[in-house]
Amino acid sequence: MRTRTGLALVALALVATSVGLLPDDPAPRSPDARGELAAGEEDQPRQTSDGLPGEIAEDLLPGVSPRVQTSRARSWRIAPGVRYRRFEQSDRRGRYRVHVVSVRPSVRGVRLDYASLAKVPRRGRLTRLLRRDDAVAGVNGGFFDIDDTGAPLGVGRDRQRGFLHAAKYTWKNAFTTSRTGGLRIGPVTMRAGIEEHPEIEVTNVNSPRVREGKVGLYTRDWGSTSGYSITDGQRRRVRAVHVEDGRVVSRSSRLTSGEAITGSVLVGRGPGADQLAELRVGSKATVTASIPDRFTFAISGETVLLRHGRIAARDDVYLHPRTAVGIDRDSDRVLLVAVDGRQSFSRGLTLVELARLMRRLGAEAALNLDGGGSTTVAGLGRGRKALRVLNSPSDGSQRPIPDGIAVLAR
Incomplete structure (x- = not known):
């Protein structure tokens, strides 16, 4: 069986090229007053904007998927074409809570857009970002420069404001919509x-x-x-x-x-x-x-979780709260998913576990968004009540973030 040190070294070797440890990125962690990193940080790849070390998941035999049991499911319709679902799952590694906003962009009046404040580096709570667009639901967006400027690291395009930000060589994987209604997860070149x-x-x-x-x-x-x-x-x-x-x-x-x-x-x-x-x-x-004119909306993520229904993520070591966006072409849905973590009732997921979850939910393509304390999902409550947070952010409250995915519906 692999040791904890061995697990960390394997994950760093496999994931470093896909989690943003690249020349364009701000420093992933800030040293303390002595100029030293916190214990355990130096051997972990950066998987969340906050850079906090993740708990190491229990080792599983290669090729064996843990049996998953689902409980405590509840759901409601947020708007025509938009539905929220929450449930808990458990396996040998423990329990975790899942939140899913299922969106059908083909339904009249339903669309996805980039959620942000007036200027690229400005940050606000997800609910504030969503209210600017009169959104009915949404999730947090991509990785950002949490310790300095506050700005997103990747691509951003808003339907009304147009192209906002991007880097040429890094953080190119993005979820996009096109003028013809096409949905895509893949690199976007600036x-x-x-x-x-x-x-x-x-x-x-x-x-x-x-x-x-x-x-x-x-x-x-x-x-x-x-x-x-x-x-x-x-x-x-x-x-x-x-x-x-x-x-x-x-x-x-x-x-x-x-x-x-x-x-x-x-x-x-x-x-x-x-x-x-x-x-x-x-x-x-x-x-x-x-960026290419055909994209009407774009937001960057990090690791591509699924390509054509196959798992593309490699890390199955570090547990964190997670956020992801997926495309289910069979049922014409976009899946906005948040998984609580760093809490007693929900352990979080590894990237491989997140990819498996997205596939079980029906996605053929999926992209990992920022996780950790950024993981937030918000939406109208049952009976079209006011917009509110639907998950349990690991910081104890909403973290100010620069962008997110907004769901708009008539």
Whole structure:
């Protein structure tokens, strides 16, 4: 039988490439006052934005799925085409509580959208985000920079506001809807650049971090300048270029903080800063940024759990509260799923267990969203009462988050 240390090493080797331990990401954990990590953190891959170490699940024999028993089921219709269901399941590893919002986008008046506040880095409780769109239900969104800017790490597109943020090389897996009603889980590629300077690579748009040696773009949707927090504190060989109406209006080797962004601000680090030095005040600079036009809504997750009904997740070690979105093409449903964890009545799930759950619920494709203390599901109560939290967040209350998936219905 594997030891606890062996389990941690296996999980780190298998999962590190799929959980965001990549150059574009903010530091996954913050050291304490002594500059040291909390006990147990150093050997665990980052699976939630809060970076808390997960309990190690009891080992199971390879290829053997634990027998699952279901109890305490209840459900109600939130709106035509939208239904909420809650139940508990137990197996050899213990109990866990599952929450499912089942959505039929083909029903007239039902649609999914990106839930957020007015600016990309701003955070609020899920219920606040959902009320902005008069949503009837929703779940928390993707991973975000919890210790600094508060901004999402991946792709975001709102039906009304359009494309908001993305990174070119990381956090590309996303759940999307198209203009023709298509549903998809897979990579979304962002394109950004300066038409007059194609040699300058823009790798991030409204992201928490400018990629080292490259150039990031910040727009009105970001809000105000963030100083050196977006360059990991790097102060030398950095440059900011302000563009309005297709012209460079200012440039500086110092980064400001708290100034409202009008037009666009390009921020470079190292070689990227050197390239931006070519842009002179008054020169033309046509800045563009987009994801494919066919997507009307997009939100990033992390690990793809299911592809064509087959389990794609690998980690079966760490238990956490989990949130996921799945596509059931046979019954024309989108499944928004939250699993409580870090509590006595609900142990949480590993990523492999989450993938199995999504498959049992009928999904052929599924994507892991942010978990841990972020895991939240909200919806109208029985009898169309006010919007409320339907699960038990592990922090004891709703954690402020930057985005989520909103369910709208007439």
